[in-house]
Amino acid sequence: MRRGHFIDGLESGQDGPSFQVINPATRRPMGSAALGSAADVDRAVDAALAAQPTWWGLSPGERERTLLRCADHLEACGEQLTETLMAESGSTLAKARFEVSYTPALLRAAAGEARRLYGDTFPNDRPDRVSIVLREPVGVVGVISPFNAPLALLIKMVAFPLAAGNAVVAKPSEHTPLVAVRLAQLLSDAGLPRGLFSVVTGFGPDCGKRLVEHPEVAGIAFTGSTQVGSIIGAEATRRMKRVQLELGGKNPVLVLADMNAQEAAAEVAAGAFFHGGQICMSGSRVIVEAGLVEEFTDALVAEARKLRFGDLADEDTAYGPLICAEAVERVDAHVQDALRGGAILLTGGTIQEGWTYAPTVLLEPPRDSLAWREETFGPVVTVSSAPDLEAAIEAANESDYGLSAAVLTHDLARAMDAARRIRAGAVHLGMHSFQSNTMAPVGGVGASGLGRSGGRYSIEHFTELKWISLQVGGAANRAVT
Amino acid sequence: MTIQPQSSQVSAAASREWVHATLPEVHDMIAGERVRPANELGFWVSDSSTGEALQRARSSSPEQIERALAAANAGFQGGSWSGLDAELRADALDKVAQRLEARVGELAELDARTSGVTITWTALMTRLVPVIFRQASKALRSGLLRQLHPGRYGAVEVRAVPLGPVALIGPWNAPTTIIAHKLASALAAGCNVIIKPSEHVPHSTGLLVDAVLEAGLPTDVVQLLHGDGAVGNSIVSDPRIKAVSFTGGLTGGRAVAAACAQDLKPVQLELGGNNPLLVLADADLDAAAEAIVAGLTTLNGQWCRAIGRVIVDRSVMAPMLELVKTKLGTVRLGHSLDPQSDMGPLVHRQHLAQIQQAQQSLLKAPSSTALNPTATPALQGHFHPPTLLCGVPHEQALEELFGPVATVHPFTSETEAISLANAGRYGLAAYVFGDEQRALELAGQIRAGSTQVNGLSLLSLAPTAPRAAWGLSGLGDEGTLETLRFFTGHRVIGVGGQPVRAEA
CATH class of the missing domain: 3.40.309.10 (Aldehyde Dehydrogenase; Chain A, domain 2)
Structure with a gap:
């Protein structure tokens, strides 16, 4: 299996430089993926920037419907991903099936959130003024996903930002790039508009770094080690990006x-x-x-x-x-x-x-x-x-x-x-410490990360608040008495 | 650890087949009653090859020790065994041998699992266990316990009678065989016994004791207790115990001897050594190298007659080391239950740490080097490759390591070779490789209980020869006859005699 990137609704780069993907069970190559560069990331970000305003311009109902269609499609065809998951990540059949079945569940949970981009109002000292808080997407979210649950954790980091009106560019772990490309293809097939979700395969020092540093990427979601997370966190924060880190645990x-x-x-x-x-x-x-x-x-x-x-x-x-x-x-x-x-x-x-x-x-x-x-x-x-x-x-x-x-x-x-x-x-x-729930705030304190993902907590992370003040009649510059 | 597909494939096969051992529960045997040792020792008995802790080590309580002492003493006083005719005791020993013949496989596997000695070796040694009982029976039938000496008024009878209840304390390197030797001899002598095996390998002795009782010997003949040196000390220092046979390390041996000194009890100590192997200029270097590898790998280097120092004529040092290096490279270090393994792990993790530490401190000497080309398996067991240390000053190399590590020292004259060989305070075994005539002459100058010329083997060259130990290597010879005699005292009985009057 030789796959390219999935950028702007199309697979590309299959004929360019590539790297081998090793099946950990056989310790032999099971396929190869396109070796992404900073230029590939830039292309994906450009596509995301082009697609995002239209996506955000849709009604919440239309975004919800699109994500539900994606969920339905994955429920119908997700079985195709099982084999890739097993070969690429060393998953057992049971674990791969769990990931595959969790994917539509997450998309549906995210779809519902599209209608719940709650804002706020608050009372004003002046009766002729109204204060409104609107919730808006950050724009383009960069996602760097891990190898252990390469499908479930990727879709989690992708679906909620999409529901909030963002576009996403993902760089999956170099151990498990193929399932990510297939996922992007399936979502595209289901009708997700082009450019909204691109996958660039490759390594951290080339693609991941560019994604974190790209000036047009406004938010970063990373799941992985504390060691890498602290670097990403520092680089992203330096550039004032929204960053959510789900790191290690003991x-x-x-x-x-x-x-x-x-x-x-x-x-x-x-x-x-x-x-x-x-x-x-x-x-x-x-x-x-x-x-x-x-x-x-x-x-x-x-x-x-x-x-x-x-x-x-x-x-x-x-x-x-x-x-x-x-x-x-x-x-x-x-x-x-x-x-x-x-x-x-x-x-x-x-x-x-x-x-x-x-x-x-x-x-x-x-x-x-x-x-x-x-x-x-x-x-x-x-x-x-x-x-x-x-x-x-x-x-x-x-x-x-x-x-x-x-x-x-x-x-x-x-x-x-x-x-x-x-x-x-x-x-x-009354149960062990590894539990999943699409709506739960998942994340940790201390060295375990920054922020929470899942349900409305992901939405909160990848949206910005905007305070809108409205003068209702009268003179705007009247002194407060 | 290096991760190479090939080596891990080998270990994978090993771990699949033998992984997850379960050990039988250890039990005390007191007057024929199986009881669980009441206390815990605070460490685990482990599978030496996988490093898995299998069972919390247990220890007999003071109350259990007292019951065992009382049972052994009452049994001896009752005379159900000690008073038995030698012929009947010999018959009983043959029955024990017969029982044991069916169980050597089990014994071998238990010892391999817990001691780390490879199954090939434990199988060889446990096959000796029934033989040991048959030899004791044979010795007994030879009538050596009763001799008539011609006297002035008729024959005087010299009876070798059992000393009383005795204590047998065993080591962890060859647990069954060594305890079996002491047990068969003590039983032949007519003693009731208390056995305490090493706390690290307590299981096989339980089988041995079961076989004795299943053979129909009186139930209070053999008591089995468990624990560490403290338990051993309670047993040997009790005045009801009349003699002690101990195999183990120097520290333990000294403690036993000190405890026995109080009541002037006979004590037999089989301890360690730092045994020299001499390679003369005209030696068959291949044979010498082969012996060095065997000395380092047999019982994983943990045997009392293993090689401590290789003393080599300077002119043949380089080619000999080259040969050893090649041979060590082909040693298969692996799971002790793998019949393909030439060598297994050390007995427990603390022992491994001790050996590593000792080796490190020897290697502090400037320009010292380690020769250890053997690959270590990808198992968490207590593996240490067989190692020769070169360039260590001889005066630093005189302690016993009891592991697969020996030092190498050059000599330029035979006088120097002998003086190096005789340095240190041990005197157990020595080996000389060279022209046979010359080597035999040198063998006569080495201060050691045994010297082997142009050979090296775990087993004695002659089964009836005594196993002698000089200096810090022990006290009293072992051997079928020697150990039997050790457990007996003489009682001389004669008739007649006149008061002697001084003649005018």
Whole structure:
């Protein structure tokens, strides 16, 4: 498969310079994508600038209808994307299907928002004046999307800005460019006006950088690592751009002593090992209240060992490979560092095949270890014990990150107490920390990012407020008395 | 770690087949009753190859230790085993051997999993376990416990009688075989025993004890306890214990000897060494290099007669190191349960850290280098490649490392070679490679319990020869007859005799 960019309603650049896309399961090329340059980004931005005023000029109902048509089309043809998702990102069939089914859901949620670009009015000291606040699109939004959920996270960053009347230029992760190009093609087929959503494939230093620096790009949405996010945030802010960053996490999961160990372990495993832990909201630091530690770790080890890897198309396959060799090295370095520091390896810690890393459980990682402090972005969960809830909350907050957290207990009072005191963008009670909802504000505090995405929170991010004052009769320059 | 498709494919096969071991629960055996050791030791027994912690290590409680001591003592006093005719004890030992023959595979797998010694080696050594019991039975049938000495008024009977309840404490490198040797000998002598295996490899001994009881020996003959040195100390220092046989490190050995000194208990210590391997100018360099590699890799370099120092005639140093390098490059370091592995991981993570640390400190010497071309597998186990350290000053290389690391030192005269070989305070084993006649002459000048000429093997060259240890390497010889005798005391009984009057 050789694909070009998707710019201004057309695929282009198929014959130009390209780069290989590696299937992480086979570690062999599965296709190639156009190697984008700053000039390609400029073309896409020009197309976006040309298309956006017309799009914003449509009625909210027309924008809503267009996005609903896109949703319907993706529901009908989205299945086509499953194979590309699996081959490009190492997704299991189940995970790819989830992404494919989540895409129309997000488009529909966004479509509804087109009618809810709420403004405001406020009272004025002068009865002959009216103050109105209007909400308007920022214009062109640049989107830089990640490899872990290359379809769901891309459409999320694209659909809401579109609903708000913006145009979007996206630069997908170089690991997963092809699904993005196919998505843009499908939306175009469904009737999304040309130029509104372009995809330029390539690498950060060429395309991503230009997108962030382009003077006509007014907003930036980035999902990815904290390291890259902080650079993008700085560059975008320097240019007074709206910027929304959804970055890493080192998400704590508290397991309180009233839990059934088996149930808690199953929930923790589901949240930690989904897609090999390559999810920013994966629960990677489990903090267990004293009394349940031994029973819980035994159950968690059993859960981890139940998971099977293998043919991604097989429904029993629970996880696939990590995205690349560097990811395997990072994950293994985190495990080795923890072991050197005295953590106990309860299961895993090995490369099973190629880039597939075994689900790994580490007991009592030292507080200065990488596995405790840094985002591992792999199938590694640490278990620490805490004498009581107080200590568990303290441990949970011992992180620069603050994306998502979870508390497993049946005691609602303790759960709410913990939820209020844990420093995170989300706290999930009675479930693991990786939860999706089209309308929820997703984002984190501290090193986990800036702003929230989803539902009206995305709309708020990619719109500007305009205060309009209206003199209703009389003289404008009358002094206030 | 390097990520290469090929090496990870190999490890993938290994980890798929043997991953996720489960270990049987450890149990104490007290007067025939299986009980769970009541306390936790605060660390985990791990799969040495994958590094996975498998089970929290457990320790017998003071109350359990007391019950075991009481049972061993009562059993001995009751005489159900110690009072048995030697012939019947020999029959019972044969039955134990028979039971064990069916279980050597299990023993080998348990030892390989927890000690990291490759299955090829543990299989070889556990096959010896029933043989050891048969040898003890045979020794017993030879009548050595009862001798008649001609006397002035008729024959005097010299009886070798069991000393009493005895304690057997084992190491982690070859757990089953070493405990089996002590156990078979003590049982042959007629002693009731308390066994404490190493806390890092506690499982196989449980099987051994089961086999003894299944063979129908009285239930209070063998007690099994678990724990670390503190548990060992409670056992050996109890006045009801009449003799102790210990295999392990120097620190543990000294502690046992000190505890035994209080009651003047006989103690047998089999400890470590820093064993020299001499390569003379006329040696078969290929054979010497082969022996060096074997010395570094056998039991993953963790054996008491492993090579500590390679002492080489300066004129053949370069070609010999080249040969060793080539051979080390082909060593397959891998999962201990993989029959393809030539060598496995070290026993536990702390031991690996110790070896790494010791190696680093030896390499602080200026112009010292490490020769370690063996590839390490992509497993989280406690792997350390077999390594020769060159350029380390000899006086810094005299401690025991108990790992796959040896130092290399040149010599220019045979006098110097012998003086280097005899430096240090250990005296367990030595190896000499060279013209056989000359090598045999030099062997006679080396201060060590055994010296092998133009060869190196884990097993003794002669099964009936004593295994001797000099200096800090131990106390008292081991061997089928030696260890049996160790557990006995002499009782001389004769008839007649007149008061002696001074003649005028």
